[in-house]
Amino acid sequence: MIPVITGPTATGKTDFVLNLAKEIDLEIINADAYQVYKYMDIGTAKPSLEERKQIKHHLIDILTPDKTYSAGDFFDNAEKLIEEILAKNKKPIIVGGTGLYVETLQKGLFKGPPRNEQIRNEFRNIIKDKGLQYLYEHLKKIDPEYALKISENDSVRIIRALEVYEILKIPFTEAHRIYHKYPKFQYKIYVFYRKRQNLYDRINKRVDTMIKFGWVDEVNNLKNMGYSKDLPSMKAIGYCEIYDYIEGKMDLDETIQKIKKRTRNFAKRQLTWFRHMQNVEWVDVENYDMKDLINKIISDYDCSI
Structure with a gap:
């Protein structure tokens, strides 16, 4: 079975998989609907260039923001990539919180x-x-x-x-x-989650960090490049809000609070989606230290090959 690490935003999926990659020879297939877009780095919580040098990531920065990307595109791309990675005797792992993409892998298209x-x-x-x-x-x-x-x-x-x-x-x-x-592969789907208030605290802190590291400048650059806030890619949380701030429709504090609220509501919707999915394993990451969680996934992976 191919492991899938999914769950609400800000649960620590990326950090976990980067640590997992130190133990097994794997390549990551991105299952986030917006990390496929170039120039949208900070607001999509994209792995850094340094992190992507350490471990091979697929389906990141493959499109400009004026293009569309669908669950069908993801399904076809992911299956092709899994075959290629396995042919290299490496282990593919799917990582991302877009529930529709994960469910499409599981059920087919x-x-x-x-x-x-x-x-x-x-x-x-x-x-x-x-x-x-x-x-x-x-x-x-x-x-x-x-x-x-x-x-x-x-x-x-x-x-x-x-x-x-x-x-x-x-x-x-x-x-x-x-x-x-129907899908070519079987998947072991892990839904990472945290206690609600802890998750909300992480979301709020992450939004503050994104602003600190230049999210407003990132959106301003997109605007100057001619990318409209009406594009499907700009449905990624925070981008339209920052567009409105740049255009003088909101002050910065109001913008930040709105982004935090939208992100918290998005996390609720993600949880609702995963609760309706069958054959998933819920993982309370607060019950594990990193080493134990890594050992759990490695053990499951080895047993499924």
Whole structure:
């Protein structure tokens, strides 16, 4: 099995894996949705250049911020990299807190038709005219099985299901059965976590450290390079807030407090995501010292090969 180290932001995943790398010959595959972007280093808590020299990292700095990156891209890239790393007789390890990416590795990927913006815009216009409930009722008629699995307020999934139906003329549920790509590998998923208040304290301190080490300058450079705050890459927490600060819409203290709050709320959402995943092992990192935690992962890895 391939180990996956995941969990909420600021739990200490990167620090742990860098210490683990001193004991076994491994290469890291990044599973963070925003560390793939160049020029976004401080705000994404990207491993430093020095750390990346010590141990090989993959899927970091592979795109400029105006590009898009999806769970499907990650799935394909990660499987290819795992094969390459194993062929070198090294150990791959997945590290990152993007739950969707981790779950995609575990369950596989729907390889159906790509997005069709014309169709999506038609559905968005229907929502404006008749409401989301109208589309949900339509979905219930053509694919009641899938409609029961999702919320009637989940516009993203409703539109995608209807988009696929428009293209393939079959229900989304049936399309999943036909076009699903199953994973090549099995994974041992460790969800690192800490006591809530301790985690929140770490988040708050980390945001302060990011500001101290030049996060505002980083965002200002992105702005001067022409990268709009409306880009998907700028959904990374803190970037839009700092854009607003630079544009005079908030003072710095207000900006920092807003980033801290958003990050704490994000950590809650990450935990909720992982709680809904099956076959994961929860690891309270506060119950281990670094050496014991390293020995635990090494023992599990050796037993699974």
